[in-house]
Amino acid sequence: GAVVSQHPSWVICKSGTSVKIECRSLDFQATTMFWYRQFPKQSLMLMATSNEGSKATYEQGVEKDKFLINHASLTLSTLTVTSAHPEDSSFYICSARDRIPNYGYTFGSGTRLTVV
Amino acid sequence: DQQVKQNSPSLSVQEGRISILNCDYTNSMFDYFLWYKKYPAEGPTFLISISSIKDKNEDGRFTVFLNKSAKHLSLHIVPSQPGDSAVYFCAASGNQFYFGTGTSLTVIP
Numbered sequence: 001g002a003v004v005s006q007h008p009s010w011v012i013c014k015s016g017t018s019v020k021i022e023c024r025s026l027d028f029q030a031t032t033m034f035w036y037r038q039f040p041k042q043s044l045m046l047m048a049t050s051n052e053g054s055k056a057t058y059e060q061g062v063e064k065d066k067f068l069i070n071h072a073s074l075t076l077s078t079l080t081v082t083s084a085h086p087e088d089s090s091f092y093i094c095s096a097r098d099r100i101p102n103y104g105y106t107f108g109s110g111t112r113l114t115v116v
Numbered sequence: 117d118q119q120v121k122q123n124s125p126s127l128s129v130q131e132g133r134i135s136i137l138n139c140d141y142t143n144s145m146f147d148y149f150l151w152y153k154k155y156p157a158e159g160p161t162f163l164i165s166i167s168s169i170k171d172k173n174e175d176g177r178f179t180v181f182l183n184k185s186a187k188h189l190s191l192h193i194v195p196s197q198p199g200d201s202a203v204y205f206c207a208a209s210g211n212q213f214y215f216g217t218g219t220s221l222t223v224i225p
Contacts, residue, residue, distance in 0.1 A: 002217070003118075036160075095215075105154075105203070107215035 002028045004096050006108025013084055013115055021079045021111045023094030029074035030096035035067075038091040038110065050077045084115040119143050120208050122216035130224050135193040137219050139206035142187065146208040151180060151191045154203045154218070163204070164191070196223045 003026040013019050023033055033050045048058045048069050056069035066088075068080040077096075081088055094108040121140045129135045137151075147168045152160035166173040166180045166189075173180050179192045189208075193200055203218045 093215075105205070105215075105218050107205075107207075109214055 002096075002098055002106040004030075004094065004106045004108045006094050006111055008111060009109060010112040011114070013113070015085055015115055016083055018080055018082045019084055019113060021081075021092055021094075021113075023077045023079070023096065023108050025075045025096045025098075025106070028096075028098040030077075030098065031074060032097050033071060033077040034095040034097075034105075035069060035077075035079050036093045036095065038093055047079075081113065084113070086115045089113055089115045118217075120206060120214040120216045122204075122206060122219050124219050125217070126220040126222070128222045128224060129196045131198060132195045135191075135196045135200065135221055135223065137191040137193075137204050137206075137221065139189040139191075139216050140187060141189065141208050141214070143208070143210065143214075144184070144187065145210045146214075148209045149180070149182060149189050150207045150209070151178075152205040152207065152215075154205065160205055193221075196221075198223045198225050 005024045005026050007022050011019055031052050035047045037045045037047055046059050047062045048056045050056045050069045050071040052071045052074050058064045066082055071077040091110050091112050093110040095105050097105050119142050150165040151163040153163045154160040164175050164178045164180050166182050171182050177193055181190045189206055201221055201223050203220045205218045206216045208214050
């Protein structure tokens with residue numbers, strides 16, 4: 001089945017530094033990937049939709065200059081949290097959809113970001 | 117390897133009947149399970165959850181059952197309504213989150 005690999009699984013960084021999170025579709029081509037932020041025991045919040053070869057579409061309230069998304073190939077999308085602050089500490093999850101609709105959505109296992 | 121599986125990609129149910137969505141997992145260390153509902157072009161929204169120390173949690177028309185020995189989770193919706201038509205994801209958490217691939221529920225009026 002479709003597999004999405006997300007790295008790193010957890011990261012601790014200092015305030016003011018940048019962190020890059022990678023999301024790879026291992027055995028399928030993902031023209032569209034989604035980036036979510038998970039707050040404890042709450043809904044996944046869709047941050048942006050990433051389309052291969054074009055600019056990402058950000059949801060209202062998400063700072064595109066702070067959360068840089070690059071989807072340079074059909075198997076890789078990256079989310080870079082720039083100038084991280086403690087309030088950016090969260091669980092970030094990516095999701096990808098195969099070109100074949102019946103595959104549905106496949107989620108990465110998430111990245112737990114802690115900014116100190 | 118898929119640690120959380122939803123083997124039925126789609127399900128159709130008549131309005132008023134019960135919808136049962138199933139989810140299987142492989143890791144006995146998961147301690148928390150969640151169900152999300154997703155409409156097209158929207159992010160998933162949290163629906164209901166259950167801790168591994170319980171076997172049932174009910175919230176209105178939604179009930180989640182957990183069978184730890186079988187490593188099986190199910191979501192019951194009764195009575196089903198057309199507005200329940202959406203994609204439902206189950207998820208399990210330990211140190212990380214693992215999501216199923218979703219089941220598309222269609223409730224027929």
